[in-house]
Amino acid sequence: MRLLAIILLLIFIAAGIVFGALNADLVGYDLGIAQLRLPKGAALLGAVVIGWLLGGLTAWLGVSMRQGRQQRRQSRADKKSPVKP
Amino acid sequence: MNLVLVLVSLVPIAFVLGWWTSRQFGARRSGAEVSALSSDYFRGLNYLLNEEQDKAIEVFLKLAEYNRDTVETHLALGNLFRRRGEVDRAIRLHQHLVSRPGLTDAMKTVALLELGEDYMRAGLLDRAEALFCDLVAMNAHAPSALRHLIAIYQHERDWHKAIEHARRLEVMTGEDEAPMIAQFYCELADRSRQHGARAEARDYLRQAFDCQPDCVRAFMLTGRLLSEDGQHADAVTAYESAIQADIAFTPEILPPLLNSYARSQQMERAEVFLREMIGRYHGVSPVLALAHLYKERDGERAAIDFLTTQLRQRPSVRGLMALIDATMDKIEGEARENFLILRDLTRKLLEGQAMYRCSRCGFGAKAHHWQCPSCKSWSTIRPIHGVASE
The missing domain is CATH 2.20.28 (Rubrerythrin, domain 2)
Structure with missing residues (x-):
């Protein structure tokens, strides 16, 4: 399973490099405050990576905040009625 | 297709993929931890239920090692150590728990209570007393701490402190501790009586009656005090009140009561009282007492007849032994030998x-x-x- 994942990852990296090389021509972006000129392939990969990282970060933050809330609630309950072993 | 449109549509797709990957990774990691913890926990619990405490301790120790935040596991381990008599290990564990930084106040007080119990079990009563006093002062687990303190003062026979703390417990929990407090006053009264402080003893007895008006022990001690003062008629009344308060203590009360009857020359009153007792009390003590009274007053024959009749109604080894003793003088020869064997047998049975x-x-x-x-x-x-x- 792990070997398959590594092979798939290598294939995607190779595809990314080939994709970048094939689309090396520059494209201009006007962001309002600044103007950027990036290769087409890099822009595509960048969009995918930024989106993936943002999604991961959102999920991680959601889980950690929920756990924090639960711990605070538990400690309040412990103070009210301490556990007698 | 416009490149910007492709980029804009790729970002949310990648976002969803990233979100999903993170959730999957997190779920797998916490699931692995929970399943490892719960399987160990249930294994430990299983050992506990099977009375295999050695194996349970091993499992719980491992659990506490890789999950150092599990205070309950430490507390359970400490309890196990104490129950097994490994008090020094229980003390070390609870001391470590108390000194652990970041522990909530509630958990710390539970650990302190447990540590106090360890000290009590180890016989370090002064340390246990100091801990329980602190807990009472902090108003944390105060009822349990007060109960332990009362137990310590009872052990040290410090009845004044025991009374003080029992009263505090009464106020705190609303439970009636009066019978216990009455016993403490009786202990004080008995000690004063032994030291010759009779007025003080009477004062303690009055306080015992204030706590529990039908305190058998207080009635008995009153009877004893009066009897020692030569007031046998009043002693009889006190002893009779003791029996009225709790008839179950008849075997304890009858010997001094009979002595007081004899000294106050109220044997007719004794007979009336014992006859009434036989009707109410199903033990053999009043029967034996009345048989003794008949023997003194009407002779051996009357006592034997009475005993025989009563033993048919309420068979008793003690009664049989009294009957054998009473008839022994009248028998001779082989029958006497047999009776002697029977008497030894009944004596051994009672011993x-x-x-x-x-x-x-x-x-x-x-x-x-x-x-x-x-x-x-x-x-x-x-x-x-x-x-x-x-």
């Missing part, structure tokens, strides 16, 4: 018998104790009713 039993924990005793030596509860040791006992 091995527990005459009293605690109604709370079942502790058996040959002599009467006001406080059960096993469960430490008061006034729960009562005569056993049966053919071989009362």
Whole structure:
């Protein structure tokens, strides 16, 4: 399973490099405050990576905040009625 | 297709993929931890239920090692160590728990309470007392701490402090501790009586009656004080009141009562009282007392007739022994030898018998104790009713 994942990852990296090389021509972006000129392939990969990282970060933050809330609630309950072993 | 449109549509797709990957990774990691924890926990619990405490301790120790935040596991381990008699390990564990930084106040006080119990078990009563006093002062687990303090003061026979803390417990929990406090006053009264401070003893007895108006022990001690002062008629009244308060203590009360009847020359009153007792009380003690009275007054024949009639109604080894003793003088030859064997047999039968039993924990005793030596509860040791006992 792990070997398959590594092979798939290598294939995607190779595809990314080939994709970048094939689309090396520059494209201009006007962001309002600044103007950027990036290769087409890099822009595509960048969009995918930024989106993936943002999604991961959102999920991680959601889980950690929920756990924090639960711990605070538990400690309040412990103070009210301490556990007698 | 416009490149910007492709980029804009790729970002949310990648976002969803990233979100999904993170959730999957997190779920797998916490799931692995929970399953490892819960399987170990249930394994430990299983060992506990199977009374295999050694293996349970091993499992819980491992659990506490890789999950150092599990205070409950440490507490359970400490309890196990204490129950197994490994008090030094329990003390070390609870001390470590108390000194751990970041522990909530509630958990720290639970650990302190446990540490106090460890000290008590180890016989370090001064340390246990200091801990429990701190807990009472902090108003944390105060009822439990007060109960332990009362137990310590009872052990040290410091009855004044025991009374003070029992009253605090009464106020705190609303439970009626008056019978226990009355016993403490009786202990003080008995000590004063032994030291010759009779006025002080009477004062303590008055306070015992204030706590529990039908306190048998207080009535008995009053009777004893009066009897020692030569006021036998008043002593008779006190002893009779003791029997009225709790008829179960008849075997304990009858000997001094009969002595007071004899000294105050009220044997007719004794007969009336004992006859009434036989109707109400199903033990053999009043029968034996009345048989003795008949023997003194009407002679051996009357006593034997009375005993025979009563033993048919309530068979008893003690009664049989009294009958054998009474008839022994009238028998000679081979029958006498047989009676001697029978008497030895009944004596041996009675020697091995527990005459009293605690109604709370079942502790058996040959002599009467006001406080059960096993469960430490008061006034729960009562005569056993049966053919071989009362």
